[in-house]
Amino acid sequence: MPLITANNLVRYYGDHRAVDDISFTLKTGDILGFLGPNGAGKSTTMKMLSGNLAPNEGEININGFDLLDDPKRAKALIGYLPEQPPLYKEMTVDEYLAYCAKLHRIDKNRIIEALELAKTRCGLEESGDRLIGNLSKGYQQRVGIAQAIIHSPEIIILDEPTVGLDPNQIREIRELIIELGKHHGIILCTHILPEVEAVCNRVQIINKGKLVYEADMDDLLDKHSNGFYEITLLRPPSINQLYEIADINNVESINDNTFLVHTSNVNAENIANAAVTNNWGLVKLIPHEHTLEQIFIDLTLGDDKNKEAKS
């Protein structure tokens, strides 16, 4: 049975249909990247999944428990880090995490154990006695994650967990997410594409409240990594000559010396050979791998462009 089954979720804010008929599932071992531009309905969906907001239509099933009919049991299975970490700044890390553990009804004699484990996992061993308000943003974010995993939930929902962190912290948090993903189902909500590429094994893109794309990360890489190369030549020929290379489908000129070439020859041997034979002075041959970015831009900007063209 999937950990989360969401069926036809709809959520209005006034007349605005912020989430429009979204359905998906989450299984154990999944790290699901939930992508979308700002205001697409990501956070609203996360709020519904965590039980903070009730959907206007549709249902959410958490590991067999309906989130609306049996909220206590369903919520016990979820750890949620909202966009703004829910921290009491006047408490110390230990006090705060112990309180969270109590809220999740962890046994009294198991609280210390759970607290130590969560702190170790999030790299907070040294910070137990410190006031949360005095911690840096990165450490506050870690406390937020610790709060979400303290009761070892089956499902962890992280809403933009790396916003405002420095590059080292971002790497640590990503490693932590991958580590957690081995034993839990994780939903990672973000608009940082490299993060999804680095961490997730499934990806969904939401735009204007609708789910517009869904794929396994492996499929996505297989399907789209073939064929786009950026080449830079010292003595470039005309574009027509480039078209004459075998297996070339498309050539786009980026500047005088640089071209974006699409070829059906996966290894780009044809391009390298042609460049050498014709003495074009090959300087760079870079496979273009920003495929997720390309998909994201196509799906989320496509609408606007069409509209502009029409008007």
Add this chain to the structure above:
Amino acid sequence: MILNIALRELRGMFLSPLAWTVLAVSQLILCWIFFAQIDVFFSVQKELTTMPNAPGVSDLITAPVLEIASVMLLMISPLLTMRLISEERRNGTLTLLLSSPISISEIVLGKFFGIVFFYLILIGMISLMPLSLMMGTDLDLGKLAAGLLGLLLLLCAFAAAGLFLSSLTANPVVAAISTFGLLLMLWMIERSGNGADSIFNYASLTSHVTPFLRGMLNSVDLIYFALFIITFLLLTIRHMDAERLQG
């Protein structure tokens, strides 16, 4: 679970200077009143000895002190209750409670009892003043108990109303001002009534708390406070539930 939330609330208050300030200021003012009343008592003591059924220490010292305390707390209580839910909403910590496996009733009752625990401490400290009179004279403990109970019920009513208004907004100051307005309105409403039977008199907080403070325990007044508190707690729960649905 209610207890956990209540205790965190209480600790939160004592971690900031707020609780200490309230305790210190109320203690200072009431001490002043207390000594002033003792002075009054001494100045009229001679005449009292000649009067039949003369009012005692309890009537001349305890009751006025408690009455002043109730007025003072009318002003202080909104400042204590304003942050109960609105601040959690503003800081985003309400999410923690809402995504934990606890019901909204538990959250609301936890918040309510958190503030009630604080009021118990406050009343405990206030009661020390009249109790100190026992060193020199006999005190009518029944009257004192009725007075303290009245004060506690009044404060619970303040807390319930404040909690509700705090749940309506994300801005603590708005919560404080509206709570103060509501309480003051209910406090003074009896003045517009004509006679003891008017509806304003029934609705007024003053007309229900004064008998307690003077040492009288009426079931009508008890029921009034019970209804007042339950109504506002239910309104709070209803509102928070509706908010989850309508956002």
